[in-house]
Each structure stands twice: as C-alpha cells, then as structure tokens.
Amino acid sequence: MSRIIAQAAIRGAHGYVEQAEKELSEAIEAYGPQKKMEFPNTAYFLPLILALTGLEVRTLADAKQALARARELLPPIPEERLWLPYLGPTLDAGIATLIAQEVIEALKYVRGEEPEGIWLGFTDDTILRTQGIKLVDGRMPGFAACVGALPT
Structure with missing residues (x-):
C-alpha cells in the first residue's frame, strides 16, 4: 500500500476520532x-459499533467506551522517510x-438535529427490512452507497 495513501487515511482517522471525542464531551x-x-426505530443500538466491537451503545457514557476502542485502534501517522507495511494499520x-463517524451521526439525534437537504438520516429497521426483501427476491438488483460528500 502506498505510504501517501496510508498517511492520508490514518491522518483522517485521527481527525475524526478527535472530532467525535470533542462532540461527545460537549454532549456529556x-x-x-x-x-x-x-438511532430512531432500530433495535440494534448503534449497529456498526455493535457489529465491529460487540459494544452495546445505549448512553453517552457507552459511546465514550466505543471511542476509547477507536482510539486504541489508531496507529501513528507513517513517517515521511520510513517504509513499513501499512495495510494492517x-x-x-x-x-x-x-x-x-457513527458516534458523530448518533450525536445529531441526541441534539435533536433533523436531517436536512438530500441527507435523509439513518435508515431505520422498517426501511431496511423492506429494501432487504427487494434485494433477496430480485426486484432490486443492487444498490450504490455514497460515502462522504459528493460534488454538486
């Protein structure tokens, strides 16, 4: 893996974890x-965190534990002149x-912020089940997921 790509990804991860920690501290x-x-209308706590870590985030205090786990996963940003294997980190x-990012998005609901513009918010269990059936029976051949801001 390119050191430049690894540096950018790891630097970005540090930024998002710091942002989430700051927003969580303010919310607490x-x-x-x-x-x-x-998230509204879901039975899976914060589903991504539950799937990745097994942590059931029910409160702001629980989210602090999830972010502590994220902090543990953060590797140092690769040095300019030292080549190492970068894929794992x-x-x-x-x-x-x-x-x-899941903590940042969930905090929007804690603060009572409603999704605006083209962002529809969290996909709740009812919608997910409806769309999932369409994927299984062939009415929907697939889907595209856009991560991050798209050019307008």
Missing part, C-alpha cells in the same frame, strides 16, 4: 453521561473512523 456536559443515545484506522 450538556445532557449528562446517562442520556440515551440511539491503515485498516485499523478505517475501523476507528467508522466508529467515530
């Missing part, structure tokens, strides 16, 4: 650590980013 200060944290940084 505003609402308290026992404030419920969830870069993949770990990717998992840390996914954890941080």
Whole structure:
C-alpha cells in the first residue's frame, strides 16, 4: 500500500476520532453521561459499533467506551522517510473512523438535529427490512452507497 495513501487515511482517522471525542464531551456536559443515545426505530443500538466491537451503545457514557476502542485502534501517522507495511494499520484506522463517524451521526439525534437537504438520516429497521426483501427476491438488483460528500 502506498505510504501517501496510508498517511492520508490514518491522518483522517485521527481527525475524526478527535472530532467525535470533542462532540461527545460537549454532549456529556450538556445532557449528562446517562442520556440515551440511539438511532430512531432500530433495535440494534448503534449497529456498526455493535457489529465491529460487540459494544452495546445505549448512553453517552457507552459511546465514550466505543471511542476509547477507536482510539486504541489508531496507529501513528507513517513517517515521511520510513517504509513499513501499512495495510494492517491503515485498516485499523478505517475501523476507528467508522466508529467515530457513527458516534458523530448518533450525536445529531441526541441534539435533536433533523436531517436536512438530500441527507435523509439513518435508515431505520422498517426501511431496511423492506429494501432487504427487494434485494433477496430480485426486484432490486443492487444498490450504490455514497460515502462522504459528493460534488454538486
């Protein structure tokens, strides 16, 4: 894997984990650590964090544990002049980013922020089941997932 790509990915992961930690600290200060944290209409806590770590995030305090796990996964940013195998650490940084991003998105619901523009918000269990059936029976041949901001 390219050192340049690994550096960018790992640097980005550090940024997202720091952002999530900052936003979570502000939320704990505003609402308290026992404030419920969830996506609407889902039975799976924060589903990505549950799938990746086994942690059941129910409160802001639980999210702090998830971010501690993300922090543990963060590797140091690769040096400019030292070549090392980067794939494993870069993949770990990717998992840390996914954890941080899920916390950032869930905090929007804690703060009562409604999705705006073309962002429809979290896909709840009802919609996911409906779309899943279409994937299984062939009515929907596939789907495209866009990660991050797209050019407009």
